[in-house]
Structure formats: structure tokens, C-alpha cells
Amino acid sequence: MCLAIPGKIIELVPDMPHLGVVEVTGVRRKVDLGLLADEPPEVGDWVLIHVGFAMSKISESEAADQMRTLAILGEDAAAMEEVRGYGLEGKEQP
């Protein structure tokens, strides 16, 4: 909960401007982009995610570092479980 999960925005949802599809190591889920209002998100941006919300934009290398940190902390599996859990067991996204 304290540690953010890095992901890449791969799609903005046209009729739901606050949502984006974000990919985290191969898993795609809808994430809320509403807290990035001050730096409007674009496809291709890397973001740090907390509890289903993108909280800040980061660089690609920072994203890789953060994923590695999660792995070293043994939190990568929990992080992926969290990501897979977004949207209630992925009913919306495969």
C-alpha cells in the first residue's frame, strides 16, 4: 500500500476520460488517471500506481527501478495480485 506499482499507459478510454488502460509487466487493467489532472496523461507515459490510481508520472528507467525494488522486497507477487485485482478479478479486462 505504501509502495507504488509502476505501469505504462497504453490506451486512454475515449468516453471515460479519467480512465486509462495501464500495463504492468504484461497485465492490462483500467486505472484511474484523475489524480494526474495537473499533468495530463498521454499514451506511452509511465506512472506510479497506488490502489488503482496513477499518482505521478515517472521515467521509463525509474519504472524499471521501482519494479526491481518491489522484486527485491519480495513484494512483486503482491503487487501483481493487486494489479490483477483491479476491476474486481478483471471482469472488464482479460
Next chain:
Amino acid sequence: MRFVDEFRDPDVIARTSDEIRRLADPGRHYRLMEVCGGHTHAIYRFGLKDVLPENIELIHGPGCPVCVLPMGRIDDGLALARQPLVTFTAFGDMMRVPGAHGSPLEHKAKGLDVRIVYSPTDALKLARANPDRHVMFFAIGFETTAPSTALTLMRAKAEGVENFSVFCKHVTKIPAIRAILDSPDMRLDGFIGPGHVSTVIGCRPYEWIARDEKKPIVVSGFEPLDLLQSIVMLLRQLKEGRSVVENQYKRVVPWEGNRAALVAMAEVFDLRPYFEWRGLGFISQSALQLREGYARWDAERVFSVAGVRVTDPKAAQCGEVLKGVLKPHQCKLFGKECTPEHPVGALMVSSEGSCAAYYNYEHRKAAAPAKVLTPA
């Protein structure tokens, strides 16, 4: 010297560690506190203690939001779960936290509708999908999760979702630091400032710590090198007799924080006059409650909440450990009655709790030594 070896830049780590030794005055004992549960976890995982000179002591502050909640708040939340037609939702971290009459998971086993959600928006989604139920979200966390709860409530209000409420137990970082500094049994030399909390609140809210309390504070990243560099920055300030706020984690933390997140929090929350923290007691203006405009979605107003006060199990010394007065293993129950498998207190539940971190990385290691690397 034991130090896990999966890191990049072992040379840089060794140099930074040397720098720490150069800067630390051998005649002085340094007590530096981190106030972020992620840092606590990282410090134990990385075995940082082993690359630091003995006169630098890292004190683990109240950084784990699950751990600082008094048991009574869990019981309050679970009492709501027992109301007819209520679905209780919370983050996974909460599920094994013991209340006086069992954890949320144990209540689920008894047949109550208790569900894990990974995001507050998923609780709202459950409410939309189940109009015949009332979905209550047990909201916890510092400023890393509070903006998400705020935005979810704004969405619920905009859509007029009426069968949704939030049991708001969000707490805020700054008053906890103030309480620690006011505590007579606590002598600290500086702070390792939280990483991801600071992406939201920025660095300005820490300025009083440096200016008025004359304690240096360095906002830090989570990698071993980040933490070591932050310690270097703290030691430099201490050596030069300075105390300012510095940002080691510039690559992620903007000085001004995340304005959109702060605006959402201000729209939805105001400060409770006071809130009880485990170990720290009542701290004024240290927690968030829903504003009048969100009363319709405030579980405390939709239901009546007893506000029970439950004392921690007698022998457990969670409070002293939370304040950093005791090390985890100095608690009478540590590793005996209280283990990650059978936690008595919340600090043993969450991976961000110092007891679980200590148990997993120090206690277990005594039985099975980890890979060894000498960084120099």
C-alpha cells in the same frame, strides 16, 4: 558483513557506506527515524544495519497505517459488517488484522459478506452492481491512499450512488511526527522522510521540522542506495550544524507534491479534532473525516458507530515498538505467542510493520543465513 547482493552498483554502495563512516563522528550516537512503512521494510530486507557503523541507529517510526490503528477501530468496522445487507470491503492488508473478536477474514469465515478490494473504486463498482446491498469501504492509509478515497467519493456523489459509504480511518503523516518529537522519551537526530507520501504532500509540510525543531529531514527513495544517500545527506547536515528539508528522491517527488490529489482531499476531507493512534495515544488533528457535503456517504453517520476502546493484549508491547522505544524482539511476545502466522498485534501482520519485517529478515535469518556479500 551480510548484505543482500541483488543490487546494482555495489561499488557505489560501498563508496556511500565509506562516506557514512567518514561523516559519522565516532564519539556520537546517531538516532535517525524513518516514518514510512515501505522504508522500514526495505531497511530490514536490505540488511542496511550491517553496512552502517554501530553508532548509527535507525529507529522505525509509525509508518504502517494498519499498525497505528487501535484495535477498537477494527471492531467498529466489523460491527458495521454485521449490519443487515452490508458488504464490508477493505484492502487485503486489513484482512488478517486482529480485532478483539477476530479479524475481518475470521468474520468472513463466519459467513459475513467481507471482501478484499484492491482499489476504492472497486468498492464503488460493487455498490453499483449490487443495488440491494450497502457496500461499505474501510478506508485506511496515509496520504498515499487518501486522495484515491477522496476521488472515489467525488465520483459516488456525482453519480448519486446511494448504497455506498466510506468508514474513513485515514491518518496524516505530519501530526504523527510532531507527536514523536513532543514525546519526552524520544531523542532523535533526524528523519528519513517518506517517499510516496511526499509525492502527494510534497516537501513543504516538513519545513517546520527543520526550522522549528532543528532536525534535518531528507525525503528518500526506497532502494538501498537511496537510503544510504539519504543517511549521508542527514549526516552532512548534522556535521555542519544545519537542519533543512532535502529531497533525495527528486526523480519521483516534486517539491510541491501533487496538486490535483491535494485538491481532491481538501474537497472531501477535513481534519478530525483528535484521533487515537496505537502507541502514540490521542493526537490532535491527525486523521481525516468526511466533510458535511459527503455526510450521505459517511459510514459513521449512515450507521451508528460505537467507538469502542479496546486495550491491546496485555503482554503485547506494540505501542513501545511503534514509538521506537523498544525493538521488535524486545517485546515479550515476539516470536513466541506473536508470529506472522499467528499475529497478536498488527505490527506482525503487515509487511510494513516493523515486527513482521524484523521477524522475516532478522529472526528467520538467524536460523537460515542469507547470501553474503561484502560490498567493499
